Amino acid sequence: MKVLSFVISIIILALATTAAYRHLKQDWLLYRTAEDLSRRGAWRQANPIFDDLVKKGFRTKDTLRLLGKSYEETGDLAAAIEAFRKLAAASPGDAGVELELAGLYDRKGDHAGAAAIYHALLAKEPENRSVALRLARALTALGRYDEAILRYRAILGEKP
Amino acid sequence: MNRSPACLAAACLIAALLFLAGFECPFAAETSGRPDASPVEGQEIPDWMARWELARVLSYAGRHEESISEYRKLLGEKPDLSKARIEMAKVLFRQKKGAEALGALEGIDARQLDADSVLLMADLYRDRKSYDRAAPLYREYLEKRPGDNAARLRLAEMLSWEKQYDRSLAEYRKILAALPGDVQVRRKYAMVLMWAKRYGEAAAELRRTLK
Numbered sequence: 001m002k003v004l005s006f007v008i009s010i011i012i013l014a015l016a017t018t019a020a021y022r023h024l025k026q027d028w029l030l031y032r033t034a035e036d037l038s039r040r041g042a043w044r045q046a047n048p049i050f051d052d053l054v055k056k057g058f059r060t061k062d063t064l065r066l067l068g069k070s071y072e073e074t075g076d077l078a079a080a081i082e083a084f085r086k087l088a089a090a091s092p093g094d095a096g097v098e099l100e101l102a103g104l105y106d107r108k109g110d111h112a113g114a115a116a117i118y119h120a121l122l123a124k125e126p127e128n129r130s131v132a133l134r135l136a137r138a139l140t141a142l143g144r145y146d147e148a149i150l151r152y153r154a155i156l157g158e159k160p
Numbered sequence: 161m162n163r164s165p166a167c168l169a170a171a172c173l174i175a176a177l178l179f180l181a182g183f184e185c186p187f188a189a190e191t192s193g194r195p196d197a198s199p200v201e202g203q204e205i206p207d208w209m210a211r212w213e214l215a216r217v218l219s220y221a222g223r224h225e226e227s228i229s230e231y232r233k234l235l236g237e238k239p240d241l242s243k244a245r246i247e248m249a250k251v252l253f254r255q256k257k258g259a260e261a262l263g264a265l266e267g268i269d270a271r272q273l274d275a276d277s278v279l280l281m282a283d284l285y286r287d288r289k290s291y292d293r294a295a296p297l298y299r300e301y302l303e304k305r306p307g308d309n310a311a312r313l314r315l316a317e318m319l320s321w322e323k324q325y326d327r328s329l330a331e332y333r334k335i336l337a338a339l340p341g342d343v344q345v346r347r348k349y350a351m352v353l354m355w356a357k358r359y360g361e362a363a364a365e366l367r368r369t370l371k
Contacts, residue, residue, distance in 0.1 A: 129205050129210075130205060133205055133210060133213075136210075136213065136217075137213070140213075140217050140220070145217050145218075145220055145221035146221065148217050149214065149217055149218060149221065149223075152210055152211075152213060152214035152217065153214065155205070155210045156207055156210055156211060156214065
Protein backbone atom coordinates (compact mmCIF):
# COMPACT_ATOMS: atom_id res chain seq x y z
CA MET A 1 0.00 0.00 0.00
CA LYS A 2 2.83 2.30 0.88
CA VAL A 3 4.49 1.62 -2.43
CA LEU A 4 1.31 2.34 -4.32
CA SER A 5 0.91 5.65 -2.51
CA PHE A 6 4.49 6.47 -3.37
CA VAL A 7 3.92 5.71 -7.05
CA ILE A 8 0.77 7.82 -7.17
CA SER A 9 2.45 10.74 -5.46
CA ILE A 10 5.36 10.56 -7.88
CA ILE A 11 2.99 10.60 -10.86
CA ILE A 12 1.10 13.54 -9.40
CA LEU A 13 4.37 15.31 -8.79
CA ALA A 14 5.46 14.72 -12.38
CA LEU A 15 2.16 15.97 -13.80
CA ALA A 16 2.16 18.99 -11.52
CA THR A 17 5.70 19.83 -12.51
CA THR A 18 4.82 19.55 -16.19
CA ALA A 19 1.76 21.74 -15.75
CA ALA A 20 3.77 24.30 -13.85
CA TYR A 21 6.40 24.25 -16.56
CA ARG A 22 3.83 24.84 -19.25
CA HIS A 23 2.44 27.73 -17.25
CA LEU A 24 5.76 29.30 -16.32
CA LYS A 25 7.66 28.62 -19.54
CA GLN A 26 5.06 29.62 -22.08
CA ASP A 27 7.64 31.49 -24.11
CA TRP A 28 9.67 28.38 -24.67
CA LEU A 29 6.60 26.50 -25.75
CA LEU A 30 5.78 29.28 -28.21
CA TYR A 31 9.36 29.25 -29.39
CA ARG A 32 9.15 25.52 -30.00
CA THR A 33 5.93 25.95 -31.95
CA ALA A 34 7.44 28.66 -34.15
CA GLU A 35 10.67 26.73 -34.56
CA ASP A 36 8.68 23.72 -35.71
CA LEU A 37 6.75 25.89 -38.18
CA SER A 38 9.96 27.32 -39.58
CA ARG A 39 11.47 23.87 -39.91
CA ARG A 40 8.48 22.95 -42.06
CA GLY A 41 8.94 26.12 -44.14
CA ALA A 42 5.84 27.86 -42.76
CA TRP A 43 7.75 31.11 -42.30
CA ARG A 44 4.70 33.32 -42.65
CA GLN A 45 3.05 31.64 -39.66
CA ALA A 46 6.26 31.44 -37.66
CA ASN A 47 7.17 35.10 -38.15
CA PRO A 48 4.52 36.75 -35.90
CA ILE A 49 5.29 34.28 -33.12
CA PHE A 50 9.01 35.07 -33.22
CA ASP A 51 8.18 38.75 -33.49
CA ASP A 52 5.96 38.64 -30.39
CA LEU A 53 8.56 36.66 -28.48
CA VAL A 54 11.29 39.21 -29.22
CA LYS A 55 9.00 42.11 -28.35
CA LYS A 56 8.29 40.43 -25.04
CA GLY A 57 12.01 40.33 -24.37
CA PHE A 58 12.57 36.71 -25.28
CA ARG A 59 15.76 37.51 -27.20
CA THR A 60 17.76 34.34 -27.37
CA LYS A 61 20.21 34.19 -30.27
CA ASP A 62 18.22 31.44 -31.92
CA THR A 63 15.03 33.45 -31.66
CA LEU A 64 16.67 36.49 -33.22
CA ARG A 65 18.18 34.36 -35.97
CA LEU A 66 14.88 32.67 -36.77
CA LEU A 67 13.07 36.00 -36.62
CA GLY A 68 15.54 37.41 -39.16
CA LYS A 69 15.28 34.31 -41.27
CA SER A 70 11.48 34.46 -41.22
CA TYR A 71 11.57 38.07 -42.38
CA GLU A 72 14.08 37.15 -45.08
CA GLU A 73 11.94 34.25 -46.27
CA THR A 74 8.85 36.42 -46.39
CA GLY A 75 10.65 39.12 -48.36
CA ASP A 76 11.04 41.84 -45.72
CA LEU A 77 14.79 42.38 -46.02
CA ALA A 78 14.83 45.58 -43.97
CA ALA A 79 13.27 43.81 -40.99
CA ALA A 80 15.56 40.82 -41.53
CA ILE A 81 18.57 43.13 -41.40
CA GLU A 82 17.29 44.71 -38.20
CA ALA A 83 16.92 41.29 -36.57
CA PHE A 84 20.39 40.20 -37.69
CA ARG A 85 21.87 43.46 -36.46
CA LYS A 86 20.45 42.72 -33.02
CA LEU A 87 21.79 39.20 -33.30
CA ALA A 88 25.24 40.51 -34.27
CA ALA A 89 25.19 42.86 -31.29
CA ALA A 90 24.32 39.91 -29.06
CA SER A 91 27.03 37.72 -30.65
CA PRO A 92 30.18 39.83 -30.85
CA GLY A 93 32.86 38.11 -32.88
CA ASP A 94 30.49 35.59 -34.47
CA ALA A 95 31.73 35.78 -38.05
CA GLY A 96 28.91 33.57 -39.28
CA VAL A 97 26.32 36.08 -38.10
CA GLU A 98 28.29 38.94 -39.63
CA LEU A 99 28.42 37.10 -42.95
CA GLU A 100 24.69 36.50 -42.93
CA LEU A 101 24.10 40.17 -42.17
CA ALA A 102 26.43 41.22 -44.99
CA GLY A 103 24.63 38.85 -47.35
CA LEU A 104 21.35 40.55 -46.48
CA TYR A 105 22.86 43.98 -47.12
CA ASP A 106 24.03 42.73 -50.52
CA ARG A 107 20.60 41.37 -51.34
CA LYS A 108 19.00 44.67 -50.37
CA GLY A 109 21.44 46.53 -52.61
CA ASP A 110 23.32 48.13 -49.73
CA HIS A 111 26.71 46.98 -51.01
CA ALA A 112 28.54 49.64 -49.01
CA GLY A 113 27.11 48.17 -45.79
CA ALA A 114 28.09 44.69 -46.92
CA ALA A 115 31.59 45.80 -47.96
CA ALA A 116 32.21 47.35 -44.53
CA ILE A 117 31.46 44.01 -42.88
CA TYR A 118 33.59 42.06 -45.36
CA HIS A 119 36.48 44.47 -44.75
CA ALA A 120 36.21 43.92 -40.99
CA LEU A 121 36.04 40.14 -41.40
CA LEU A 122 39.04 40.12 -43.72
CA ALA A 123 41.02 42.15 -41.23
CA LYS A 124 40.53 39.27 -38.79
CA GLU A 125 40.97 36.50 -41.33
CA PRO A 126 42.98 37.82 -44.31
CA GLU A 127 43.30 34.41 -45.99
CA ASN A 128 39.57 33.82 -46.24
CA ARG A 129 38.97 33.60 -50.00
CA SER A 130 35.21 33.35 -49.62
CA VAL A 131 34.99 36.68 -47.80
CA ALA A 132 37.55 38.22 -50.18
CA LEU A 133 35.43 37.17 -53.15
CA ARG A 134 32.29 38.59 -51.59
CA LEU A 135 34.12 41.85 -50.94
CA ALA A 136 35.35 41.95 -54.55
CA ARG A 137 31.77 41.45 -55.75
CA ALA A 138 30.42 44.15 -53.44
CA LEU A 139 33.11 46.56 -54.67
CA THR A 140 32.19 45.70 -58.25
CA ALA A 141 28.54 46.40 -57.52
CA LEU A 142 29.60 49.75 -56.05
CA GLY A 143 31.49 50.57 -59.25
CA ARG A 144 34.80 50.57 -57.36
CA TYR A 145 36.38 48.47 -60.08
CA ASP A 146 40.03 49.19 -59.38
CA GLU A 147 39.68 48.08 -55.77
CA ALA A 148 37.72 45.01 -56.87
CA ILE A 149 40.45 44.12 -59.38
CA LEU A 150 43.08 44.30 -56.64
CA ARG A 151 40.96 41.96 -54.52
CA TYR A 152 40.51 39.49 -57.35
CA ARG A 153 44.24 39.51 -58.06
CA ALA A 154 44.91 38.85 -54.38
CA ILE A 155 42.45 35.94 -54.44
CA LEU A 156 44.35 34.51 -57.39
CA GLY A 157 47.64 35.03 -55.59
CA GLU A 158 48.83 37.53 -58.18
CA LYS A 159 50.64 40.75 -57.63
CA PRO A 160 48.71 43.86 -58.63
CA MET B 161 8.56 -8.70 -7.38
CA ASN B 162 8.04 -6.38 -4.45
CA ARG B 163 10.42 -3.96 -6.03
CA SER B 164 8.40 -3.61 -9.24
CA PRO B 165 6.23 -0.72 -8.06
CA ALA B 166 9.32 1.09 -6.89
CA CYS B 167 10.90 0.53 -10.27
CA LEU B 168 7.74 1.83 -11.92
CA ALA B 169 7.84 4.89 -9.71
CA ALA B 170 11.46 5.50 -10.58
CA ALA B 171 10.65 5.07 -14.28
CA CYS B 172 7.83 7.59 -13.98
CA LEU B 173 10.13 10.04 -12.27
CA ILE B 174 12.80 9.62 -14.92
CA ALA B 175 10.21 9.96 -17.69
CA ALA B 176 8.88 13.15 -16.13
CA LEU B 177 12.38 14.55 -15.81
CA LEU B 178 13.22 13.65 -19.40
CA PHE B 179 9.98 15.23 -20.53
CA LEU B 180 10.96 18.41 -18.79
CA ALA B 181 14.50 18.18 -20.01
CA GLY B 182 13.17 18.15 -23.55
CA PHE B 183 11.99 21.70 -23.07
CA GLU B 184 15.30 22.72 -21.69
CA CYS B 185 17.19 21.93 -24.88
CA PRO B 186 16.91 25.45 -26.29
CA PHE B 187 18.78 26.77 -23.26
CA ALA B 188 21.60 24.44 -24.06
CA ALA B 189 21.68 25.48 -27.70
CA GLU B 190 21.34 29.14 -26.93
CA THR B 191 25.00 29.98 -27.14
CA SER B 192 25.67 28.86 -30.68
CA GLY B 193 22.87 29.46 -33.12
CA ARG B 194 24.71 27.82 -36.00
CA PRO B 195 26.28 24.43 -36.15
CA ASP B 196 29.49 26.04 -37.30
CA ALA B 197 29.87 29.72 -36.74
CA SER B 198 33.14 29.85 -38.63
CA PRO B 199 33.14 31.97 -41.77
CA VAL B 200 35.23 29.46 -43.66
CA GLU B 201 32.29 28.18 -45.69
CA GLY B 202 32.87 28.29 -49.45
CA GLN B 203 36.63 28.50 -49.12
CA GLU B 204 36.98 26.15 -52.06
CA ILE B 205 36.44 28.83 -54.71
CA PRO B 206 38.10 27.63 -57.89
CA ASP B 207 40.64 29.97 -59.45
CA TRP B 208 38.93 29.85 -62.82
CA MET B 209 35.76 31.33 -61.33
CA ALA B 210 37.65 34.19 -59.67
CA ARG B 211 39.54 34.76 -62.94
CA TRP B 212 36.29 34.91 -64.89
CA GLU B 213 34.92 37.55 -62.56
CA LEU B 214 38.23 39.43 -62.77
CA ALA B 215 38.03 39.40 -66.59
CA ARG B 216 34.54 40.87 -66.42
CA VAL B 217 35.46 43.59 -63.94
CA LEU B 218 38.48 44.55 -66.03
CA SER B 219 36.15 45.04 -69.00
CA TYR B 220 33.75 47.13 -66.89
CA ALA B 221 36.73 49.26 -65.89
CA GLY B 222 37.59 49.77 -69.55
CA ARG B 223 40.86 47.82 -69.17
CA HIS B 224 40.08 45.77 -72.24
CA GLU B 225 43.55 44.43 -73.01
CA GLU B 226 43.92 43.06 -69.49
CA SER B 227 40.40 41.68 -69.65
CA ILE B 228 41.13 39.82 -72.89
CA SER B 229 44.33 38.45 -71.37
CA GLU B 230 42.36 37.07 -68.39
CA TYR B 231 39.69 35.62 -70.68
CA ARG B 232 42.42 33.89 -72.68
CA LYS B 233 43.93 32.40 -69.51
CA LEU B 234 40.48 31.28 -68.40
CA LEU B 235 39.65 29.69 -71.76
CA GLY B 236 43.05 28.01 -71.79
CA GLU B 237 41.97 26.23 -68.65
CA LYS B 238 38.26 25.87 -69.46
CA PRO B 239 37.91 25.85 -73.24
CA ASP B 240 34.26 24.78 -73.12
CA LEU B 241 33.05 27.88 -71.31
CA SER B 242 31.00 29.27 -74.19
CA LYS B 243 29.62 32.13 -72.15
CA ALA B 244 33.13 33.34 -71.35
CA ARG B 245 34.08 33.03 -75.03
CA ILE B 246 31.08 35.17 -75.99
CA GLU B 247 32.02 37.78 -73.40
CA MET B 248 35.60 37.85 -74.69
CA ALA B 249 34.30 38.32 -78.24
CA LYS B 250 32.30 41.33 -77.08
CA VAL B 251 35.38 42.84 -75.45
CA LEU B 252 37.40 42.17 -78.60
CA PHE B 253 34.68 43.87 -80.66
CA ARG B 254 34.86 46.91 -78.40
CA GLN B 255 38.60 46.91 -78.97
CA LYS B 256 37.90 47.04 -82.72
CA LYS B 257 39.37 43.57 -83.12
CA GLY B 258 36.53 42.32 -85.29
CA ALA B 259 38.40 39.43 -86.87
CA GLU B 260 39.47 38.05 -83.49
CA ALA B 261 35.97 38.54 -82.09
CA LEU B 262 34.52 36.64 -85.01
CA GLY B 263 37.13 33.92 -84.57
CA ALA B 264 36.12 33.54 -80.94
CA LEU B 265 32.41 33.37 -81.79
CA GLU B 266 32.90 30.93 -84.67
CA GLY B 267 34.33 28.42 -82.23
CA ILE B 268 31.05 28.23 -80.35
CA ASP B 269 28.18 25.87 -81.03
CA ALA B 270 25.55 28.16 -82.64
CA ARG B 271 22.84 26.77 -80.35
CA GLN B 272 24.65 28.25 -77.38
CA LEU B 273 24.69 31.79 -78.76
CA ASP B 274 22.31 34.21 -77.13
CA ALA B 275 20.46 36.85 -79.15
CA ASP B 276 23.08 39.54 -78.50
CA SER B 277 25.87 37.25 -79.65
CA VAL B 278 23.97 36.34 -82.82
CA LEU B 279 23.56 40.04 -83.58
CA LEU B 280 27.21 40.70 -82.83
CA MET B 281 28.20 37.91 -85.18
CA ALA B 282 25.87 39.24 -87.87
CA ASP B 283 27.37 42.73 -87.52
CA LEU B 284 30.89 41.33 -87.68
CA TYR B 285 30.11 39.39 -90.88
CA ARG B 286 28.49 42.51 -92.31
CA ASP B 287 31.58 44.59 -91.52
CA ARG B 288 33.68 41.98 -93.32
CA LYS B 289 31.26 42.06 -96.26
CA SER B 290 30.30 38.42 -95.69
CA TYR B 291 26.70 39.31 -96.38
CA ASP B 292 25.60 35.77 -97.18
CA ARG B 293 26.63 34.71 -93.67
CA ALA B 294 25.31 37.83 -92.00
CA ALA B 295 21.78 37.71 -93.46
CA PRO B 296 20.59 34.44 -91.84
CA LEU B 297 22.02 35.59 -88.53
CA TYR B 298 20.11 38.89 -88.71
CA ARG B 299 16.95 36.94 -89.51
CA GLU B 300 17.55 34.57 -86.61
CA TYR B 301 18.09 37.54 -84.31
CA LEU B 302 15.03 39.43 -85.57
CA GLU B 303 12.86 36.40 -84.98
CA LYS B 304 13.79 36.67 -81.33
CA ARG B 305 13.67 40.46 -81.18
CA PRO B 306 11.39 41.72 -83.95
CA GLY B 307 11.20 45.18 -82.42
CA ASP B 308 14.90 45.97 -82.84
CA ASN B 309 14.55 48.44 -85.69
CA ALA B 310 18.22 49.40 -85.65
CA ALA B 311 19.23 45.81 -86.38
CA ARG B 312 16.49 45.50 -89.00
CA LEU B 313 17.78 48.66 -90.67
CA ARG B 314 21.26 47.17 -90.88
CA LEU B 315 19.78 44.08 -92.54
CA ALA B 316 17.70 46.23 -94.93
CA GLU B 317 20.77 48.25 -95.92
CA MET B 318 22.83 45.13 -96.40
CA LEU B 319 20.19 43.52 -98.61
CA SER B 320 20.06 46.66 -100.75
CA TRP B 321 23.85 46.57 -101.20
CA GLU B 322 23.39 42.99 -102.37
CA LYS B 323 20.79 44.26 -104.86
CA GLN B 324 18.09 42.19 -103.16
CA TYR B 325 15.78 45.16 -103.43
CA ASP B 326 12.44 43.46 -102.83
CA ARG B 327 13.70 41.86 -99.64
CA SER B 328 15.33 45.10 -98.55
CA LEU B 329 12.16 47.11 -99.21
CA ALA B 330 10.12 44.59 -97.23
CA GLU B 331 12.38 45.17 -94.23
CA TYR B 332 12.17 48.94 -94.68
CA ARG B 333 8.38 48.75 -94.72
CA LYS B 334 8.41 46.90 -91.40
CA ILE B 335 10.61 49.61 -89.91
CA LEU B 336 8.44 52.40 -91.28
CA ALA B 337 5.33 50.70 -89.93
CA ALA B 338 6.89 51.00 -86.49
CA LEU B 339 8.51 54.39 -87.07
CA PRO B 340 6.36 56.26 -89.62
CA GLY B 341 7.81 59.62 -88.71
CA ASP B 342 11.47 58.64 -89.17
CA VAL B 343 12.54 60.86 -92.05
CA GLN B 344 16.01 59.35 -92.41
CA VAL B 345 14.69 55.81 -92.73
CA ARG B 346 12.09 56.94 -95.26
CA ARG B 347 14.77 58.64 -97.35
CA LYS B 348 16.84 55.48 -97.31
CA TYR B 349 13.73 53.55 -98.31
CA ALA B 350 13.22 55.99 -101.20
CA MET B 351 16.83 55.46 -102.31
CA VAL B 352 16.27 51.71 -102.51
CA LEU B 353 13.08 52.30 -104.48
CA MET B 354 15.14 54.35 -106.94
CA TRP B 355 17.77 51.62 -107.22
CA ALA B 356 14.89 49.23 -107.91
CA LYS B 357 13.83 51.67 -110.68
CA ARG B 358 10.50 52.38 -108.95
CA TYR B 359 10.93 56.12 -109.45
CA GLY B 360 7.30 57.11 -108.93
CA GLU B 361 7.11 55.51 -105.53
CA ALA B 362 10.54 56.89 -104.63
CA ALA B 363 9.41 60.41 -105.48
CA ALA B 364 6.26 60.02 -103.40
CA GLU B 365 8.28 58.83 -100.42
CA LEU B 366 10.80 61.64 -100.78
CA ARG B 367 7.98 64.14 -101.00
CA ARG B 368 6.62 62.82 -97.70
CA THR B 369 9.96 63.55 -96.06
CA LEU B 370 9.77 67.20 -97.13
CA LYS B 371 6.37 67.95 -95.59
